[in-house]
Amino acid sequence: MSEKKNKLHREANENDFEEGSLKRKLFIIIFGTNTPLGKLFDVVLLVLILVSVAAVMLETVDFIDEQFHTTLRVIEWVVTAFFTIEYIARIWIVRKPSVYIFSFLGIVDFLSILPTYLSMVLVGSQSFAILRALRLLRIFRIFKLVRFVSESRILGRALISSRHKITVFFFALVILVFILGSIMYLVEGPEAGFASIPLSIYWAIVTLTTVGFGDITPQTILGQFIASIVMLLGYSIIAIPTGIVGAEIYKEVDNSKNLDTHGIICTNCGNEDHRLKANYCHNCGKELTEEDSQH
DSSP states (O other), X not given: OHHHHHHHHXXXXXXXXXXXXXXXXXXXXXXXXXXXXXXXXXXXXXXXXXXXXXXXXXXXXXXXXXXXXXXXXXXXXXXXXXXHHHHHHHHHHSSOHHXXXXXXXXXXXXXXXXXXXXXXXXXXXXXXXXXXXXXXXXXXXXXXXXXXOTHHHHHHHHHHHTXXXXXXXXXXXXXXXXXXXXXXXXXXOGGGTOOSHHHHHHHHHHHHTTOOOOSSOOOSHHHHHHHHHHHHHHHHHHHHHHHHHHHHHHHHHXXXXXXXXXXXXXXXXXXXXXXXXXXXXXXXXXXXXXXXXXX
């Protein structure tokens, strides 16, 4: 029974792309990084991302924007048009568009093209501040570079795996700065610049993170002693999240050795991280067939 069921699944998945169909050709170009067209597509995408991010940054320089405003706007529309076509193509190619649309990269792709189109609707001096904020959203395009760095997946998985430990550490840190801030408020008081507990907590955060702006400094001997302890404690605390994430990265690197190295990409959701000899996509559950191999 199971063999018959697997055969039916395999026959259905093999018909995802018809031989010579436009979907098949686009899939090979967009996802097939081992093909000449796939490599060319990635290079063009990489260049456009860098050009777009550079244009966004140059727009914030007044004298450059005054001289080259039209040029920067043309660049913006050309890049937006390309990214729009790419976004629509990715949605059209995958079998379940919602998986891509609500993924991290799908959201980044959407945010990267949204501001340009909204700027056509939200016009007028009353929305100028909103437009500036929307234009800054285009900087999200830099996250599209994640596609070109395979190690970013390892780092991403390591951060996700360590999120619970990091969360516990963060809340412990919050409790600590609340205590230290309250103590310094009682020890130093408003006369030394510690005018309130929130301001004292701000001092504790600045000191514990070894930033040390110096805008508020303890004046009493006891306060200076406590500040010294907080500074030394700060150096010790910095190593904790580094160790947590570092341990998870080591695990992910070790696990990545068992991942497929032949570029199997799921045609259903576009996921590339599959274990060697995997039969099903671990992200969406679709059976992996020859159609999912890069050509």
